[in-house]
Amino acid sequence: MPEQPQTPMRKSAMVGVVGRTNAGKSTVVNQMVGEKVSIVSPVEQTTRNTIRGIVEDPRGQLVLLDTPGLHKAVGPLGKLLNGMARATSAGVDILLVVFDAAHEPQLEDEGWMRRVVKEHPEKVVFALNKCDRSPFYETMFRDLWKEVTTGTTGSLPVDAGTTSTTCSLPVDAGTTSTTGSLPVEPRWVTCCGIRKGGCDALLDALFDLSTPGPALFPEDVVTDYPRKLAIADVVREKLIQRLRDEVPHEVGVAVKDLHEDRRRGWDVAVTIYVNRASQKGIVIGPRGSLLKAVRLSAEPELSDMFGVKVRLELWVKVEPNWMKNNRLLAEMGYLGATR
Ligand SMILES: Nc1nc2c(ncn2[C@@H]2O[C@H](COP(=O)(O)OP(=O)(O)OP(=O)(O)O)[C@@H](O)[C@H]2O)c(=O)[nH]1
Numbered sequence: 240m241p242e243q244p245q246t247p248m249r250k251s252a253m254v255g256v257v258g259r260t261n262a263g264k265s266t267v268v269n270q271m272v273g274e275k276v277s278i279v280s281p282v283e284q285t286t287r288n289t290i291r292g293i294v295e296d297p298r299g300q301l302v303l304l305d306t307p308g309l310h311k312a313v314g315p316l317g318k319l320l321n322g323m324a325r326a327t328s329a330g331v332d333i334l335l336v337v338f339d340a341a342h343e344p345q346l347e348d349e350g351w352m353r354r355v356v357k358e359h360p361e362k363v364v365f366a367l368n369k370c371d372r373s374p375f376y377e378t379m380f381r382d383l384w385k386e387v388t389t390g391t392t393g394s395l396p397v398d399a400g401t402t403s404t405t406c407s408l409p410v411d412a413g414t415t416s417t418t419g420s421l422p423v424e425p426r427w428v429t430c431c432g433i434r435k436g437g438c439d440a441l442l443d444a445l446f447d448l449s450t451p452g453p454a455l456f457p458e459d460v461v462t463d464y465p466r467k468l469a470i471a472d473v474v475r476e477k478l479i480q481r482l483r484d485e486v487p488h489e490v491g492v493a494v495k496d497l498h499e500d501r502r503r504g505w506d507v508a509v510t511i512y513v514n515r516a517s518q519k520g521i522v523i524g525p526r527g528s529l530l531k532a533v534r535l536s537a538e539p540e541l542s543d544m545f546g547v548k549v550r551l552e553l554w555v556k557v558e559p560n561w562m563k564n565n566r567l568l569a570e571m572g573y574l575g576a577t578r
């Protein structure tokens with residue numbers, strides 16, 4: 240009897256998406272998922288939670304854990320975010336490290352490479368992102384990896400945004416030797432997060448490394464990120480886009496109440512926390528114009544996202560040191576969110 244052609248087994252994998260802040264992790268995750276599950280902005284430390292984006296494909300299912308980008312930790316929230324990224328890098332099937340190759344490698348990039356050397360996860364993909372940009376520093380990243388794996392250390396600049404060049408490494412990168420077995424050679428993929436096509440190669444590499452297994456989430460979900468946190472994130476994205484200087488980093492957003500009405504949609508009360516009284520006026524804007532612009536741009540996006548009419552009520556509250564307030568941090572999902 241002729242042999243029946245075999246249908247390939249569906250694969251699944253949990254993928255930790257890590258890298259320096261602003262490398263384009265969330266952009267790449269959204270492209271691969273095909274929908275916006277994670278907010279994106281040119282401001283550092285945009286992602287403040289580990290967000291799961293789910294890729295459904297004939298080849299199987301990938302669960303992408305988008306993490307806050309590693310940065311020189313400032314204050315308790317900064318440390319919390321770095322901790323989240325590190326915790327996610329352990330216990331995943333594949334580690335996807337996203338590098339911003341439109342810039343020369345920075346200390347945090349070297350830090351991730353060292354972490355790969357130290358912990359040698361079995362499967363690693365290095366994504367050289369922003370390949371639409373010129374110059375593109377592919378060779379420098381590849382050379383750095385060679386240096387890191389052979390134990391010759393380079394002395395890299397700290398991120399251009401920081402003034403000090405003597406900060407300690409954000410990950411445990413103090414070790415210069417690579418004693419023990421060498422790590423697995425990562426797959427290198429050149430991609431462009433802002434173009435869908437650029438991310439197909441990334442999906443190919445990830446599915447290639449995945450093993451046969453059952454789907455981890457139902458097929459019709461793209462994220463299991465709690466909706467209150469997703470709403471707060473979209474509001475924060477719209478705020479960040481309109482705020483300047485240090486204010487974006489000092490803003491915290493929490494959904495206080497979500498009232499569902501089957502006919503009228505959702506009424507959502509949102510509180511925006513700032514550290515200082517002077518920031519309250521900035522967030523509200525002249526005659527409430529900034530807050531209104533935030534609301535008008537967030538509402539249609541949220542309505543689209545959830546398939547119901549979403550109305551927002553935005554309040555601004557001065558809460559000095561909200562970043563040290565565990566109750567508020569928990570409300571924003573930043574505590575106990577390290578999986
Ligand atoms: N030119 C170009 N810009 C990109 C590309 N990918 C992302 N960006 C931009 O880079 C900026 C940062 O993108 P994000 O996706 O928010 O970066 P992130 O790594 O998630 O940042 P954090 O959440 O702060 O860690 C945004 O302005 C993106 O539009 C790319 O392939 N090319």
Ligand SMILES: [Mg+2]
Nearest residue numbers: 264265285286
């Ligand atoms: Mg992000």
